[in-house]
Amino acid sequence: MSNHYQSLNEYVHKVQMEIGATAAATYIIKNNTVVNEWYSGRHAATKNSRIVDRYTQFNVGSVRKTYLGLAVSLLIEKGLIKSIDHEIGHYLSGYKHSAEGVTLRHLLTHTHGLIEKDGEIAREFKPGEKWAYRNAGINMLMHLVTHLSGKTLSAYMQEHVFSVYDMNETGWRTENKEHLIYNYYDDKNTWVGPNHSDAGDQSNLFVSARDMAKWGYIHLQKGCLNGKQLLPAEVFERLITLQTPDTVPANQPRNGFIWWLQSDTLLNQLGERLPGCSYQVLGITGCACIVVPKYDAVIVRMFNQLSNPNGYDYLDDIRTFGNLAYDLLTTCSGSRGR
Template sequence: MTTKFHQLDEYVCDVQHRIGATAAAIHIVQNRKIVYESYSGKHDVNERSRDVDAVTQFNVGSIRKTYLALAVSLLIERGLITSVDDSVSHYIDKLPESAHKVTLRHLLTHSHGLAEHEGKIVQEFAAGEDWSYRNVGIQLLFQIVTQLTGMTLSDFVAKEVLEPYGLSETGWHTASSEHLIYNYYSGPSNWLGPNDSAAGDQSNLFVSARDLAQWGQLHLSRGVSGEGRQLLPSSVFDRVTSLQTPRGVPALQPRNGFIWWLQHQSPQNQIGDRIPVGSYQVLGITGCAVLVIPAYNAVAVRMYNQLHNIENYDYLEDIRTFGNLVSDAFRK
């Protein structure tokens, strides 16, 4: 084991057992080189199940939303979306009148104020004046991408991003297969929702740890491939990872790019206080996370298959500690 990552490895292993995850992985890249990787556990509780390894694909939960975010940025680049400040009602009909002031920027930064109540969209607070994590905004963005491209999100992302960049261990799946950790859907308390659609609208995106690290690297390098080719314009990635949160959102609330959480001193921020300014991260409900640290030219990925909440577990404290330990290791 690389000595400087020893404390990080011990911490990830300890949390794996505390949260009841059967599987864990760490994959860290710096200057485009793998500096540390670790795989532990099995795909599920059955001792005969497959060992976790480099080709194991985890369900990444809400990390999937960053793939949607990149699709939106690409549509802006191509002029299919005029501006991030366009009203959502310009693209989607039959929204309630109260939602007409909601823009794409609001959806992408969780500042839209929309919520779903008894099947109807309602406004909880004025757009751009507060922050609340609600999936209704993600659903609207999915509709917009589908409408403008004439394709499902999954097909559009595969064609425009995954295939050109060689991310072959990433995809939306509706059935179990050898390399997928699929135990999320077997129990009655499934907290990921349905998985009968491969369109990209459900929480069933599966990614290997090394592919997720490459996803982070793709943003860090602003679209330059491992072979040094600029396959997508750098501006697509610049807008995704730069500050997009409206000025009216209170300073104590998180700051976002397009979905990505940006380093910011906030009680709700996911990013640890020892991580350099300019870093950004995204976390999924299953415990998977990807942290990009431009100051170290590095990407750190952590993967779990967490199935449920446990008592006395503070996910914010956990993910901040993970990032702080990564940052500490790079400073050694």
């Protein structure tokens, strides 16, 4: 393995120490080749806890929402969703009043203007008027997948995606197992939320670094893996195509199906040096997946981040990480076969 990416791994280790994460990993694929695979730390702070390795599965936080996006795209491909410009109430009558005017496009791009307060749905702004990151829209999409498929999100993804792409180190987990980093749940107020449901409706999706890289890679290759088109390319093309309504001000983030697309805004999570075709997803635990089609590359970073310490700026961190990775991608010569 080349040490070309040593400076990137050293940066990730520095941040790991800064934020108090016990575990970290990086994984980079370029030109169908693994060019960097690095692991650091243990599953928990105790000396006898498991050492992080290629089998370790991290809780990926909101990265899980792109799995929901793919489920929606598959339902479109199957003809169960006719248009993302249909209102959510068209499919789920219970939302006809509370989400009037809110389309699937609004839900997929965080432009719906809805918020949950005390179990009730309230409106912050008109649909398509601006952008705001809220889970109310994600929960509606969860209900939509279950309603149209007749299955939970986790069961649907296992049958139609995980088993198809041999993603055996990916899944919603409800109890600790050897390969899981589970220290998130030591604190009853853990910021990743509850983990008692295996339906896919909670933030308890666990993924290994290499399966996370595969997740990005099948998007990069538009569903093709090892020369086989396992799902239609159109399913993936719509995921990373600009879907944000034109009515949203230009200085606010742009999304595909939940994926963040490269854009020049103050809230953008991608490093400014990453090419315009790049896209990314990030979770509260510090896990991130960046796809850079221009360089046929997928960049993954994994943490078990439990807090944001004073002085830590996560936006600056993730942008710096993306920029460093990009700089190294453009000069990389070392490689190792997948």
